[in-house]
Amino acid sequence: MSKESDLGFHEQTVWRCSCGGELTPHKVAALYLGNRFEIELPACSRCGFILVPESLAVGKMLEVEKILEDK
Amino acid sequence: MERYKLDDFEQRCIQDELPYCQAACPLKVDAKAFCAAMAQKRFDEARKILSKTMPLPDIIGRICDHPCQDACILSQKGGAILIGKLERACLEQTKDTGLPLRLPPKGLSVTIYGGGLSSLTCALELAKKGYQVCMVFNDEIPGGRLLTLAQEVLPQEVLVTAWQNLQRLGVTRSSGKDSIRDCLKEGNVAYVGIDDPEWTHLVDVKDIDPFTYKTSTEGLFAGGYLRSNKPSPSWESADGKRAANSIDRYFQGASLTSGREKEFSLDTKLYTSIEGVPTLSPKDDPIEEAKRCIQCECRCCVRECVFLEKYKGYPKIYVRQIYNNFAIVRGSHSANKMINSCSLCGLCEVLCPNDFSMAELCRFAREEMVERNIMPPSVHEFALLDMEHANSPRSSGFRSGAKTTEAIFFPGCQLSGAMPDQTERVANFLGKMFDGKMGIMLGCCGAPAWWAGRQDKLNEVIKNIEKTVESAGNPTLILACSSCNEVFKNFMPNLSRVSLWQVLLEKGLPETRPATETLALHDPCTTRHEPEWRQSVRKILQILGQPYEELVFGGEATRCCGYGGLQSMADSDLAREGVSRRLQESKNDFLTYCAMCRESLSGSEKTVLHLLDILFPPPAEKKRAGFSKRQQNRELLRVKLLGPCDLAPNPWDDLLISIPDAVREKLEDRHILDSDIRQTLWEASSTGRYLISPDGTRLASSRIGNVAFWVEYREDYHSFTIVNAWSHRMIMELMS
Numbered sequence: 001m002s003k004e005s006d007l008g009f010h011e012q013t014v015w016r017c018s019c020g021g022e023l024t025p026h027k028v029a030a031l032y033l034g035n036r037f038e039i040e041l042p043a044c045s046r047c048g049f050i051l052v053p054e055s056l057a058v059g060k061m062l063e064v065e066k067i068l069e070d071k
Numbered sequence: 072m073e074r075y076k077l078d079d080f081e082q083r084c085i086q087d088e089l090p091y092c093q094a095a096c097p098l099k100v101d102a103k104a105f106c107a108a109m110a111q112k113r114f115d116e117a118r119k120i121l122s123k124t125m126p127l128p129d130i131i132g133r134i135c136d137h138p139c140q141d142a143c144i145l146s147q148k149g150g151a152i153l154i155g156k157l158e159r160a161c162l163e164q165t166k167d168t169g170l171p172l173r174l175p176p177k178g179l180s181v182t183i184y185g186g187g188l189s190s191l192t193c194a195l196e197l198a199k200k201g202y203q204v205c206m207v208f209n210d211e212i213p214g215g216r217l218l219t220l221a222q223e224v225l226p227q228e229v230l231v232t233a234w235q236n237l238q239r240l241g242v243t244r245s246s247g248k249d250s251i252r253d254c255l256k257e258g259n260v261a262y263v264g265i266d267d268p269e270w271t272h273l274v275d276v277k278d279i280d281p282f283t284y285k286t287s288t289e290g291l292f293a294g295g296y297l298r299s300n301k302p303s304p305s306w307e308s309a310d311g312k313r314a315a316n317s318i319d320r321y322f323q324g325a326s327l328t329s330g331r332e333k334e335f336s337l338d339t340k341l342y343t344s345i346e347g348v349p350t351l352s353p354k355d356d357p358i359e360e361a362k363r364c365i366q367c368e369c370r371c372c373v374r375e376c377v378f379l380e381k382y383k384g385y386p387k388i389y390v391r392q393i394y395n396n397f398a399i400v401r402g403s404h405s406a407n408k409m410i411n412s413c414s415l416c417g418l419c420e421v422l423c424p425n426d427f428s429m430a431e432l433c434r435f436a437r438e439e440m441v442e443r444n445i446m447p448p449s450v451h452e453f454a455l456l457d458m459e460h461a462n463s464p465r466s467s468g469f470r471s472g473a474k475t476t477e478a479i480f481f482p483g484c485q486l487s488g489a490m491p492d493q494t495e496r497v498a499n500f501l502g503k504m505f506d507g508k509m510g511i512m513l514g515c516c517g518a519p520a521w522w523a524g525r526q527d528k529l530n531e532v533i534k535n536i537e538k539t540v541e542s543a544g545n546p547t548l549i550l551a552c553s554s555c556n557e558v559f560k561n562f563m564p565n566l567s568r569v570s571l572w573q574v575l576l577e578k579g580l581p582e583t584r585p586a587t588e589t590l591a592l593h594d595p596c597t598t599r600h601e602p603e604w605r606q607s608v609r610k611i612l613q614i615l616g617q618p619y620e621e622l623v624f625g626g627e628a629t630r631c632c633g634y635g636g637l638q639s640m641a642d643s644d645l646a647r648e649g650v651s652r653r654l655q656e657s658k659n660d661f662l663t664y665c666a667m668c669r670e671s672l673s674g675s676e677k678t679v680l681h682l683l684d685i686l687f688p689p690p691a692e693k694k695r696a697g698f699s700k701r702q703q704n705r706e707l708l709r710v711k712l713l714g715p716c717d718l719a720p721n722p723w724d725d726l727l728i729s730i731p732d733a734v735r736e737k738l739e740d741r742h743i744l745d746s747d748i749r750q751t752l753w754e755a756s757s758t759g760r761y762l763i764s765p766d767g768t769r770l771a772s773s774r775i776g777n778v779a780f781w782v783e784y785r786e787d788y789h790s791f792t793i794v795n796a797w798s799h800r801m802i803m804e805l806m807s
Binding site for chain 2: 014015016017018019023026027028029030031032033038041043047048049050051052054057058061062064065066067069070071
């Protein structure tokens with residue numbers, strides 16, 4: 001199951017990756033309990049390290065996790 | 072959820088039962104709602120409430136003999152509400168709202184003998200149902216006995232209007248030349264209202280079935296007989312109304328009795344407490360009198376429980392919601408949070424006049440959710456992992472007595488974690504008292520698994536405990552925690568157990584000094600049904616000379632601290648609200664004898680002591696230890712009391728981290744442990760994968776179990792200062 005969602009995070013980030021790569025917006029699949037969302041998150045263009053910012057993790061993402069858990 | 076189980080739960084909650092006044096009314100007039108409307112001067116609304124169940128309100132409302140008043144519980148508090156007077160006041164303030172609706176004609180006719188109130192009511196009810204009604208009476212207009220009432224009691228024009236209205240509904244009048252026998256011969260149905268003195272002789276009262284109003288003559292119904300040798304307008308009207316219902320059923324060939332229990336019954340199971348209700352005499356002014364009505368309801372449990380109050384209903388409604396939660400196939404299980412938020416403390420059961428137990432219901436529901444695999448995975452995971460930690464070799468273990476093992480001290484995981492120094496001092500003290508014949512068992516009793524509905528995990532823990540105790544020759548367990556006691560009582564009833572408090576009373580108390588100030592005594596909710604635990608503690612306090620205050624909600628009616636039933640895991644705000652209300656119940660500092668109660672109640676400006684703080688001073692820190700500290704304490708205590716375990720330390724165990732207080736609070740709220748942080752930092756250091764901000768702060772991430780942790784930190788000389796941390800459960804995968 002793949003869905004459109006507004007889970008993404010589009011703000012500019014100050015973080016750089018320890019490998020030297022820049023963090024740029026990437027398409028990312030967010031998976032939980034058999035559900036799949038396509039979202040955009042900052043990720044390292046060189047090594048693929050994906051950043052999940054705090055505001056997203058404790059906000060919208062937590063909300064969606066709880067909704068899915070109650071389904 | 073099985074249907075029978077649902078019914079059993081539902082029936083116990085009596086909030087939906089009729090108020091005393093309404094139950095006593097043969098017409099089942101909702102006098103409570105009526106009083107509420109009158110108190111707010113909503114007279115039209117009040118009239119509507121009367122009209123709903125009271126046929127011909129303009130007549131009955133003026134002459135009602137109000138059996139409701141005899142049932143009103145305010146008779147014990149200054150006098151019953153004068154409902155009869157209020158009815159009259161309402162009718163005088165309002166106008167008839169017009170003709171009731173009439174169903175399409177059925178083509179069936181009924182003859183009604185007599186013009187009394189029961190006949191008038193029967194005629195009205197049958198006409199509304201679409202029957203062709205023909206009345207037989209002697210006077211110019213129907214009314215029977217009512218025609219003899221004084222004009223100021225019942226103005227004649229009210230009866231004239233009533234008759235006009237009946238005629239407009241198609242009711243006709245017959246000269247009554249045919250005898251009843253002739254009338255019934257043609258397969259007709261007839262009703263005789265013997266409240267009209269002219270027709271009393273036609274039917275023998277003994278021949279009337281008091282529920283269905285059937286007589287031994289086929290097709291003949293009768294009612295309107297005297298009650299307690301007196302005419303009763305409410306009963307006359309009810310007779311006519313109920314007889315009309317029976318006649319309707321008779322025509323349809325349906326049972327005259329089935330499903331009519333509520334219509335016939337005058338009883339109610341409702342319980343309303345009048346404790347604290349002021350004693351006030353009836354008022355002359357109808358509005359003021361209506362305001363005196365206390366709007367009877369039960370809600371004994373809801374009033375005293377933050378959890379029951381939060382969901383804005385009462386147990387009966389919650390039973391239904393929980394049932395629906397299981398019935399749902401697609402969509403959200405919207406009652407999940409409610410089911411998991413009950414502290415399982417059992418106060419509702421003590422307060423309920425019918426012993427309704429929300430704990431039993433929610434525990435049952437949780438077990439079923441686990442069984443059906445619909446329990447939200449995140450809600451109890453943290454607590455279950457904490458239990459696993461408490462039972463891991465790093466925190467748990469058993470040591471037999473130096474000589475033999477006559478008893479085993481089982482402090483429980485929360486006491487070991489929150490108050491390790493006191494636990495150690497108690498262990499040493501008991502060791503001496505038992506002269507080297509006391510063993511020690513560290514670990515968790517399995518209560519979190521029980522509360523989470525995880526029978527599988529609970530059974531695992533129980534098996535291990537039983538095996539250990541058996542290997543030691545089944546000595547008595549000395550329990551310091553009443554939650555452990557509850558688990559032992561329910562799941563290991565064969566193991567002999569005693570409370571630490573009783574042992575201390577028997578073996579002698581350590582030398583100590585009481586706290587000088589009076590302390591409010593908070594009984595843990597798991598001592599609710601353990602009077603011996605509670606009494607032992609009070610005896611100790613008396614021996615020590617410790618002044619203490621009994622809380623109104625103490626003893627059997629004590630409250631939960633918010634940790635019980637893992638309430639704080641499902642709804643931390645609710646648990647906090649409960650704590651805050653509990654602490655407001657006394658101006659004094661608090662004293663308890665459960666480590667989790669001490670932890671949960673601490674954190675405000677109030678000092679919350681554990682009895683062991685007094686018995687084995689110096690007291691533990693005033694502020695709560697928290698999850699991480701408790702885990703570390705358990706591990707240290709294990710080493711102190713049982714020696715180091717065989718497991719090799721984790722490579723990250725020695726990482727030096729420093730966590731400022733504000734961050735610490737956030738980590739506790741977010742259920743992020745120091746061990747999670749250390750592991751994340753260690754992984755970042757060993758893989759060299761992390762993010763860096765321009766000011767040098769780093770951000771590392773690691774997935775541990777089902778959770779991804781993020782740790783923001785600064786590294787200086789091999790020590791890490793934690794700036795922030797968060798977590799999520801979703802798994803992220805880079806696409807393309």
